[in-house]
Amino acid sequence: MTPLAIAHRAGNSLAGLHAANTLGVDVIECDVHEHRGRLEVRHLKTAGPLPFLWDRWELASASAPRLGLRELLEADRHGTTFMLDLKGRRSTAARSIARLLHEVARHEPVLVCGRYWPSVELVAELPYARAVLSARNRVELARLRQRVTEEPAVHGVSIHLSLLDEKLVAGLLHHVEVVMTWPVNDEAALDVALGLGANGIISDEPDVLAQLLARRT
Template sequence: MTALAIAHRAGNSLAGLHAANALGVDVIECDVHEHRGRLEVRHLKTAGPLPFLWDRWELASASAPRLGLAELLEADRHDTTFMLDIKGRRVSAARSVARLLHESGHHRPVLVCGRWWPSVDTLAKLPFVRPVLSSRNRTELARLTRRLEAGPPVHGVSVHRSLLTREAVSGLHRHVEVVMTWPVNDLAALDAVLDIGVTGVISDEPAILSELRARQATDD
């Protein structure tokens, strides 16, 4: 299987969506948060009553406009395959996503991933959803392995690159079609993950996604 080119966080803005589609990537990922009853796509997190959004090295005003998931889906003109990374530990967010997809008539295949698997399982009940279970550390990877062995089946997994070896990838492929990894932001990392059998490359870098698309064309 040719590895999928997955644009990390590109769906968190309309500019990112259009740029990733221009590259011809296979999947566009976005981070979905439920905030005060609204589904928003953004990487930055809220800070309770404080008037800002934050990540480790970034701050933004909480009053700045935020892109909604409904707006993102409405703006798509390329039949994009989205990967919705459901944030938080509330199944209500997944239920809200399911309701939005139904009401918007979005029945094309969509990948749904997350480290909080009950949310993924909730959305996996929809026939067009392809569930992807994520793990970022060794404890989560061990739990992921047990989950795959016990079932129910899922479409794929997304595992941090630092946790993967050839043996680990081979073991995961016994249970799932797609083994994704991140971050893959330089050529050395791209060559390394492809060499051990990864079939989904999650990258922030347009140059890496373009290189992978070029290799896909050669393989075809």
């Protein structure tokens, strides 16, 4: 399988969506949160009653406009394959996402990923949604290997690059179609990921994705 070029977080803004589509990537990832009954796409997290959103090195006002998942999907004019990274552990959010996809996604293929697999699997009950189970640490990886071996109806997995080796990737590809990995944000990491056999490259960097696309031609 030709390695997929996956633009990490590019779907968290309309500008990022446009830029990634212009580049010609295969998949555009966005982070989906449910906040006060609304589905939002953003990487930053809420801080309870405090008036800001935050990440490790970033703060933003909680009152700033936030892009909704509906708005993102309705803005797409390119037949984009989205990968929805589900944040949180609320089954109500997964049900809301499934309803929204049924309403506006035109039944085009969509990838659904996350570290809380019950939510991923709930959304993936839609016939055009494909489950991608994510693992960030060795405990999650052990569970993931058991899951795809015993219940193989999973489209793909997404695993931190530091956890991969050639034997693991080859074994997983007996059970799933795609082994994605991140972070792949420079040429050295791209070489490592491809050398291990990963066929889904998740990157924040347009230059790295452009390199991957150029190598495929």
